[in-house]
Amino acid sequence: MIDFQELLARRRSVRQYEDRPVAPDIIHELLRECTLAPSAGNTQPWRFVVVQNREWLRRLSDHSKACLLARIEAHPNHFALRYEAYLRDPDFNVFYDAPCLILIACPKALKTGPLDVALAAAYFMLGAAARGLGSCWIGLGACIEAPDIRAELGLTPGDQVVAPLILGYPREVPATPERNAPQILKFIN
Numbered sequence: 001m002i003d004f005q006e007l008l009a010r011r012r013s014v015r016q017y018e019d020r021p022v023a024p025d026i027i028h029e030l031l032r033e034c035t036l037a038p039s040a041g042n043t044q045p046w047r048f049v050v051v052q053n054r055e056w057l058r059r060l061s062d063h064s065k066a067c068l069l070a071r072i073e074a075h076p077n078h079f080a081l082r083y084e085a086y087l088r089d090p091d092f093n094v095f096y097d098a099p100c101l102i103l104i105a106c107p108k109a110l111k112t113g114p115l116d117v118a119l120a121a122a123y124f125m126l127g128a129a130a131r132g133l134g135s136c137w138i139g140l141g142a143c144i145e146a147p148d149i150r151a152e153l154g155l156t157p158g159d160q161v162v163a164p165l166i167l168g169y170p171r172e173v174p175a176t177p178e179r180n181a182p183q184i185l186k187f188i189n
Ligand SMILES: Cc1cc2nc3c(=O)[nH]c(=O)nc-3n(C[C@H](O)[C@H](O)[C@H](O)COP(=O)(O)O)c2cc1C
Pocket: 011, 012, 013, 014, 015, 136, 137, 138, 139, 140, 141, 176, 177
């Protein structure tokens, strides 16, 4: 069993993957494990979509890029503006050619849903690292609006995609990006 401190150090955002699939059993295990995350009122609002098909991954990447570019046009201060050059590059795959994508969604109407999903995503990424797998949260892959694509993925109009996570066997694990010291506003004894 891997030590928890070591696990925290080992989990990195991986953007280079081997060309080999992740066995469905492992994915099911990770999904079961991440539902052990806490959720507000134990609502467990997370819903999962698993995509292992390369054409689908490319299609979703292209769609999300186009969707973000449209949002940038509509709102010039949109957060994705700083990634515009990548989004306009036809060769850029927001999912870095990873073999697997897990979308974690929750009902749009549930205010605490994104918080719960973020916790499940963290558990998922730690579970992946414990098994020698790499993962990365891909915020640029969350813009999935086309009704036909959403329907094919099993997403209802009331679902919100919060956490797109790529998964696979790392070709390279990057070094830990530097962390700032915790900003402790007060420590009251
Ligand atoms: C909400 C969120 C969105 C992210 N979106 C992207 C993304 O679209 N593309 C990407 O390459 N990394 C993305 N990341 C990964 C971060 O860049 C990464 O966590 C950060 O650089 C720290 O590196 P580490 O995860 O290895 O500690 C995202 C992370 C989070 C938490």
